[in-house]
Amino acid sequence: MTIKELEERLDLSRASIRYYEQEGLLSPERRENGYRDYSEEDVRTLEKIKLLRQLHLDLETIRRLQRGELTLDEALDGQLKALAEDRSALDRAESVCRQLRAAGESYAALDPRPWLEALSRQPMPSAPHFPPPEETKTYLPVAPHPIRRYLARILDLTVLGLPWVLLRCLALHIPDVENSILSWLEGYLSLGLLFLLEPVLLHFWGWTPGKWLLRLKLRDSNGEKLTLRRGYQRCWRLFGRGYGYNLPIYNLYRMWRSYRACRDGAYLEWDQDPDLPERDDLSYEALPLSLPRGLSYVGVGAAALALEILLVLAGMVPPARGALTEAAFVRNYNHVNRTYQLEAPEMERDGTLGENQALGLAAWGWYSPVVTLEEQEGVVTGFSVVWKNIPTWDIYHTPSMAAPAALGGALLAERGDLGPITYQRTMARYIQTLADLTLADAMAGKTVTTEGLALTLGVEAAEGALRSISVDGNYYERGGETFQGVVTLRAEWMDP
Secondary structure, eight states, rough: OOHHHHHHTOOHHHHHHHHHHTSSSOOOOOOTTTTTEOOHHHHHHHHHHHHHHHHTTTHHHHHHHHTTOOOHHHHHHHHHHHHHHHHHHHHHHHHHHHHHTTOOOOOOOOOOOHHHHHHHHOOOOOOSSOHHHHHHOOOOOBBBOOHHHHHHHHHHHHHHTHHHHIIIIIIIIOOOOOOOHHHHHHHHHHHHHHHHHHHHHHHHOOOOHHOOOOOTTEEEEESOOOOOHHHHHHHHHHIISSSSSGOOHHHHHHHHHHHHHHHHOOOOOOGGHHHHHHHSEEEEEEEOHHHHHHHHHHHHHHHHHHHHHHHHHHHHSSSSOOOOHHHHHHHHHHHHHHTTTTTOOOOOTTSSSOOOHHHHHHHTTTTEEEEEEEEEETTTEEEEEEEETTTTTEEOOOOOHHHHHHHHHHHTTTTTOOOOOHHHHHHHHHHHHHHHOOOOHHHTOOEEEEEEEEEEEEEEEEEEEEOOOOSSSSEEEESSSEEEEEEEEEEEEEOO
């Protein structure tokens, strides 16, 4: 039977059963999965222990009875003598209590010295089960500092999760996960990496980064470093009972329950294992925390956060660098388009843009653009974007620059001098330059230079004309009954 069934059958606490096991009074069999399997003989043994303990026999006497070193009659004779001594001690305590009560003293006015002197002249008799009061009792520390423990966990999650951020940003080129479901699933990867590395650190080093900086000492009840098995077992329990398996809402409930238990100094469920002896419980101690340690925590946390931000910025840089073939350029374009959320059409493998129905309205009178890549010896050196007008429109606005922004971001990756931060700055300036272009600039055939690229914007009218109707150069109307024309943006590297 299981330990739970044993508890219910004998009305004994799990802690008592484990304690008797630890003291060698009970030795259940083990199943293949490592869990205990209690027999009817174990039940009978525990019933005997329960009876004798209720008669106040000590464990050593019960152990001697089990080993056959003592008969039951001898044990009971010794207990009768001890109980008589207890009775004498209780009678003496009762007598002093009655005398103190009869004196009618209040606590505020009580003078304890005469009573202490009387007790010293006629001290309490020694009794096996009536010892002098203990002023202190030793408990395994439980580190009742929920905020400090939580902050240590946050730092560990940040530091030990950096390998995943590095893999995601530099190898997979995914700087951020925007889909809420995928982001939730990514949380399991981060927690999994934490729980994979934490037991290794606790076993070989005895600390995690957060615990070391915030002086949270985690050992077994003997003061030794945790075994790998105990460390992984603890992490699994922490994942379930502390993080609530990372299930929305339930995880907040479990964290709140854990906070309250830790605040009240109670054992947390992952620091206990009801299926292991008490010696396998954990000693979790909060050592004195100095100001330098606290400042170090802030510094390490800031450094880890800065590194994570740098990795994210590196993941935003297009994956292909240097001279770009058409295939590499296409890969860069789609990466920039998704990363910067430009909402331009996706680029096909042959360098053409796919359809984007929403872009027609956003383009204010222009069809989705047609892109042509300029190449020299198989290397992309520039591009041109052509917007053809929608004849049924009456008013035209500057075409959407979403596609040119993604095209330029892909092309800028050819520059070897752009790192994670400088690339972001370069892209910001490039996108701002595009945003400043107007239809008036196109009408004037304007050329601007930015970040080493020459951008030329122009309008060619095959029929009719456009007439400005705004002061900002963005709004034009048809100058006649019909208008057929195109807006072209060309980009190419400037001569050195």
